[in-house]
Amino acid sequence: xxxxxxIPAALSVPEGENLxxxxxxxxxxxxxxxxxxxxPGKGLTxxxxxxxxxxxxxxxxxxxxxxxxxxxxxxxxAASQPGDSATYLCAGIIQGAQKxxxxxxxxxxxxx
Amino acid sequence: EPEVTQxxxxxxxxxxxxxxxxxxxxxxxxxxxxxxxxxxxxxxFLVSFYNNEISEKSEIFDDQFSVERPDGSxxxxxxxxxxxxxxxxxxxxxxxxxxxxxxxxxxxxxxxx
Numbered sequence: 001x002x003x004x005x006x007i008p009a010a011l012s013v014p015e016g017e018n019l020x021x022x023x024x025x026x027x028x029x030x031x032x033x034x035x036x037x038x039x040p041g042k043g044l045t046x047x048x049x050x051x052x053x054x055x056x057x058x059x060x061x062x063x064x065x066x067x068x069x070x071x072x073x074x075x076x077x078a079a080s081q082p083g084d085s086a087t088y089l090c091a092g093i094i095q096g097a098q099k100x101x102x103x104x105x106x107x108x109x110x111x112x
Numbered sequence: 113e114p115e116v117t118q119x120x121x122x123x124x125x126x127x128x129x130x131x132x133x134x135x136x137x138x139x140x141x142x143x144x145x146x147x148x149x150x151x152x153x154x155x156x157f158l159v160s161f162y163n164n165e166i167s168e169k170s171e172i173f174d175d176q177f178s179v180e181r182p183d184g185s186x187x188x189x190x191x192x193x194x195x196x197x198x199x200x201x202x203x204x205x206x207x208x209x210x211x212x213x214x215x216x217x218x219x220x221x222x223x224x225x
Contacts (some may be wrong), residue, residue: 009144034213043218044155051212089155098143098168099157100214 002027002094004010006103007059015082019090021075021106023090033066034100036089048075052095080110114138116217118204124223125194133189133220135204144187145205145214146179148172155203161187194224 004024013019023033031052036044048057048064050073056065063076073090087107091100117136124129137144146158159169161179178190187206191198204217 022189032212036216041221044216046215049213091155098162099145099170100147100155100159101157102155104154 002030002092002101004090004092004101004103006088006090006106010105010107010109012111013080013111015080017080018076019080019108020077021077021088021090021108023073023075023103025071025073025092025101027092027094028071029095030066030068030070030071030092031088031097033052033064033092035062035064035073035075036091038087038089038105039040040087047088077108082110082112084108085110114215116204116206116215117201118217118220120220121218122221122223127196127224128193131191131194131222133191133202133204133222135187135189135217136185137187137206138215139185141206141208141215143167143207143209144181145178145207146189147203147205148200149203149217149219150197150200155184158189176208191222194222196224198222199224 005024034049035047038044050057050066061078064075087105089105091102114124119134144161147155149155157170160167160172171213176192180188201219201221203219
């Protein structure tokens with residue numbers, strides 16, 4: 001059974017710093033990994049999708065990597081801004097399945 | 113950019129009542145999903161739907177739940193007899209095919225009293 005874990009549960013950093021959010025999964029048969037942003041009481045905004053043949057994806061100040069052999073993905077945020085404050089969720093799909101399995105999220109606060 | 117939409121945004125119901133949550137997936141997508149998030153907990157998969165039938169479901173998706181695509185645009189989740197523990201945010205999602213990027217709607221907050 002696929003389990004996805006995100007550590008830390010909460011993170012606070014000053015504006016302008018670069019930061020890394022971590023995601024680990026138990027099943028190396030993971031096929032895709034998707035990173036989402038969730039603002040309080042709101043829906044899930046897809047940030048990046050890393051497919052099985054890829055090792056990383058970039059969008060603006062965001063870079064996500066996937067290492068299936070170690071069971072880890074990271075989301076790197078460069079030059080953080082207060083508007084980046086949100087909960088960041090990672091979710092994976094294992095091969096042959098359709099469902100996303102979510103981590104519990106990291107609540108990120110960027111302080112001015 | 114096309115979006116998944118959901119109605120209503122908030123639904124309050126009495127325990128034991130039936131509720132129907134509605135979703136309009138992105139128009140050229142073929143796979144449809146429901147997930148839920150109980151306050152403070154992980155987002156959980158409920159069901160996936162493809163070619164007018166359920167393709168995968170979780171243990172949560174018991175006989176109290178059903179899904180339907182009544183026409184070419186809507187996708188619904190019905191809970192027959194709501195329980196207090198059904199209170200959660202329910203998210204609809206869609207994708208062009210199974211594995212790639214899933215697009216989520218804004219959610220319906222269901223409150224069961």
